[in-house]
Amino acid sequence: MMFERFSVKGYGAIVTGGASGIGLAFVEALAESGARVAILDVDSISLGKQVDRLSSRGLDVRGHKLDVTDRKAVDQVFAEVSAEYGRLDVVFANAGIDPGIGFSNPDGSPSEAGAIENYEDERWNRTIEINLNGIFATIRAAARHMKRGGGGSIVVTTSIAAYLNEGMIGAAYMAAKAGAAHLARNAALELAPYKIRVNAVAPGFIVTNIGGGWLKQPEVQNSIGATVPIGRIGDADDLKGLALFLASRASSYITGAQIPIDGGVSLGKRPA
Numbered sequence: 001m002m003f004e005r006f007s008v009k010g011y012g013a014i015v016t017g018g019a020s021g022i023g024l025a026f027v028e029a030l031a032e033s034g035a036r037v038a039i040l041d042v043d044s045i046s047l048g049k050q051v052d053r054l055s056s057r058g059l060d061v062r063g064h065k066l067d068v069t070d071r072k073a074v075d076q077v078f079a080e081v082s083a084e085y086g087r088l089d090v091v092f093a094n095a096g097i098d099p100g101i102g103f104s105n106p107d108g109s110p111s112e113a114g115a116i117e118n119y120e121d122e123r124w125n126r127t128i129e130i131n132l133n134g135i136f137a138t139i140r141a142a143a144r145h146m147k148r149g150g151g152g153s154i155v156v157t158t159s160i161a162a163y164l165n166e167g168m169i170g171a172a173y174m175a176a177k178a179g180a181a182h183l184a185r186n187a188a189l190e191l192a193p194y195k196i197r198v199n200a201v202a203p204g205f206i207v208t209n210i211g212g213g214w215l216k217q218p219e220v221q222n223s224i225g226a227t228v229p230i231g232r233i234g235d236a237d238d239l240k241g242l243a244l245f246l247a248s249r250a251s252s253y254i255t256g257a258q259i260p261i262d263g264g265v266s267l268g269k270r271p272a
């Protein structure tokens with residue numbers, strides 16, 4: 001049956017940054033399809049709430065408080081989860097932050113704080129530490145366990161910022177996402193002989209809690225949504241189909257890909 005190729009039933013999965021937004025949509029897509037999912041997140045309050053909510057629906061999820069910048073802790077949690085599940089089939093390296101405005105404000109005016117000459121070390125370092133180094137630590141841990149298990153699928157959340165320049169988005173975010181995208185491709189080449197596939201999803205504007213939830217404001221949604229070719233800003237649920245596709249055998253011959261999921265933003269602005 002064709003649908004069997006999309007099955008993740010019984011898979012052991014890990015999602016970093018899975019207590020909110022896009023990561024939570026990945027967790028739901030996997031768990032609702034019968035996978036066992038470990039949610040790793042630094043925000044213990046959201047983590048507890050989501051684990052309770054999903055468990056009460058009968059889904060097989062567990063939560064681990066984890067900061068992806070703590071390399072030792074990443075290795076420990078991966079070892080624990082892999083031992084508990086007896087397998088590790090799927091890892092979503094998704095945790096990330098938006099460190100604030102780039103060189104332009106949303107209205108196009110110049111932003112002092114985001115200008116390159118004013119860009120603060122603390123902001124640069126924190127972004128690289130979570131959005132790039134955190135992805136490295138996650139892929140490394142995943143590779144160790146998947147090599148032992150004979151294969152798997154790793155999916156990295158990058159962004160259209162990995163290849164498109166946009167003044168509103170900060171310099172560090174751009175650099176980190178481009179780095180994560182290329183790291184994913186390099187890992188895809190290295191790990192292909194071990195039956196481990198590594199792909200990236202590159203979201204456009206998706207309503208989540210990122211950056212203090214600025215995309216939740218109706219006026220921001222309307223103004224940005226009007227420029228998106230499909231005519232609206234995205235919802236985290238829009239990512240579920242792609243998540244299941246990349247996690248499952250349905251994508252068995254795809255590795256090293258970065259798939260935009262952006263309502264067409266990568267193509268240009270919505271024609272009048």
Ligand SMILES: NC(=O)c1ccc[n+]([C@@H]2O[C@H](COP(=O)([O-])OP(=O)(O)OC[C@H]3O[C@@H](n4cnc5c(N)ncnc54)[C@H](O)[C@@H]3O)[C@@H](O)[C@H]2O)c1
Pocket residue numbers: 016017018019020021022023040041042043046066067068069094095096097098130134157158159160202203204205206207208209210211215
């Ligand atoms: N929302 C968008 O428009 C958009 C667009 C492109 C890419 N992305 C990427 O999607 C990913 C998910 O972001 P989101 O929009 O769902 O945001 P979100 O803030 O709703 O969710 C991010 C989750 O990651 C967790 N997290 C943050 N730092 C962490 C750390 N150090 N260790 C562990 N967990 C940590 C947060 O607690 C939160 O639960 C990020 O990598 C982000 O860069 C988002």
